Amino acid sequence: MNVAIIGASGYTGLELIKILINHPKFNITYIANSTGNENVQDLHPCLAGVIDVEVSKADASEVAKVADLAFLALPHKTSMFFAKELLDLGVKVVDLSADYRLELETYEKHYCPHEDKEHIKDSVYGLPEYYKNDLKDAKLVANPGCYPTASLLALLPFVDYIQEDSQIFIDAKSGVSGAGKKLSEVAHFVNLNENHHAYNPFKHRHMPEIEEKVKKVKNKEFQINFVPHLLPITRGMLVSVFATLKEEIDVEKVLEDAYKDSEFVRVRKTPVDLKSTAGTNFCDIFVSRNGKALFINSSIDNLLRGASSQAVVNANIMCGYEEGEGIPKIAYVP
Ligand SMILES: NC(=O)C1=CN([C@@H]2O[C@H](COP(=O)(O)OP(=O)(O)OC[C@H]3O[C@@H](n4cnc5c(N)ncnc54)[C@H](OP(=O)(O)O)[C@@H]3O)[C@@H](O)[C@H]2O)C=CC1
Numbered sequence: 001m002n003v004a005i006i007g008a009s010g011y012t013g014l015e016l017i018k019i020l021i022n023h024p025k026f027n028i029t030y031i032a033n034s035t036g037n038e039n040v041q042d043l044h045p046c047l048a049g050v051i052d053v054e055v056s057k058a059d060a061s062e063v064a065k066v067a068d069l070a071f072l073a074l075p076h077k078t079s080m081f082f083a084k085e086l087l088d089l090g091v092k093v094v095d096l097s098a099d100y101r102l103e104l105e106t107y108e109k110h111y112c113p114h115e116d117k118e119h120i121k122d123s124v125y126g127l128p129e130y131y132k133n134d135l136k137d138a139k140l141v142a143n144p145g146c147y148p149t150a151s152l153l154a155l156l157p158f159v160d161y162i163q164e165d166s167q168i169f170i171d172a173k174s175g176v177s178g179a180g181k182k183l184s185e186v187a188h189f190v191n192l193n194e195n196h197h198a199y200n201p202f203k204h205r206h207m208p209e210i211e212e213k214v215k216k217v218k219n220k221e222f223q224i225n226f227v228p229h230l231l232p233i234t235r236g237m238l239v240s241v242f243a244t245l246k247e248e249i250d251v252e253k254v255l256e257d258a259y260k261d262s263e264f265v266r267v268r269k270t271p272v273d274l275k276s277t278a279g280t281n282f283c284d285i286f287v288s289r290n291g292k293a294l295f296i297n298s299s300i301d302n303l304l305r306g307a308s309s310q311a312v313v314n315a316n317i318m319c320g321y322e323e324g325e326g327i328p329k330i331a332y333v334p
């Protein structure tokens, strides 16, 4: 199957190239960014001697001539313009941005007016462990955000056991590649190095994404109190969920049962770490309880399970391939 990558000069775009080069079924036929007119090796010197392709200035009608499926690694608000055109031209889309993740009303409250109301209602949320059946027939997949991926995989198995009307707290920590390649004051070496801080407490746009998906998957409404933090590292994400159980249940069994058939969730016996998942599509999860107090701990690579490798898993399912075809499993350890 011929595929296109739009947004190939960004961090997640590069990860898509790296995965798709080695993929047994997908063949990259189109790579684009906002300017084009460059070789991919000039864009990413690490790809010299690996892939020799001209980068185009992104154009949906050109994509439709050479590809059946497009990965959009574009910023929110830009993605929906390309997705709309591509879908109308019959190209399947896996969108890494937030543009198709939420109900229209939730999206417009937390982002901006939506420019593709026709397709947003048909998009499938790309969290494979919970949406696999819908993904099989999807034409448009909305890849989840990195924080919601790690948070939902940790939280969802326990939602039925958490005290109704109680508070759920999520402490989440991300490597700085989560913010994309653009320069910013926060990502300045001197501000970041040997430092650690929270940002947007209780106001981050991933809080409504987590709340909405808990409601959709489990039909339960909880106030999710989400606080993200920035880590002075390139990639990796660590999430700690705190909640109160209705009863003193066997939490390890609940977690193991939830993911016994999942190729890319590993249930751990000790608290999780960043390095064991870096470079892979795995989500590692550990759970513990103190009476009714519940602690769930998850780890992912924000650029892979939080973005590009999860996008390729979704594309595999959409195209009827094995979920794990071409998906990285070996971590960057040590
Ligand atoms: N980084 C992460 O960990 C995660 C990111 N995401 C989401 O994935 C998407 C991509 O993220 P990331 O790779 O970090 O972003 P980057 O900022 O690193 O890259 C953005 C890419 O979009 C391209 N682009 C921007 N505007 C246009 C345009 N008008 N036409 C064509 N190309 C355009 C840029 O090209 P150019 O170089 O020409 O400007 C660049 O290739 C975002 O929506 C992000 O929120 C989701 C989960 C995790």
Ligand SMILES: CC(=O)N[C@@H](CCC(=O)OP(=O)(O)O)C(=O)O
Pocket (backbone or CB within 6 Å): 096, 097, 098, 144, 145, 146, 147, 174, 175, 176, 177, 178, 179, 180, 228, 230, 306
């Ligand atoms: C460290 C950092 O800045 N992270 C980004 C989240 C990146 C991501 O997963 O999400 P989206 O696809 O929704 O942008 C942030 O907090 O906005």
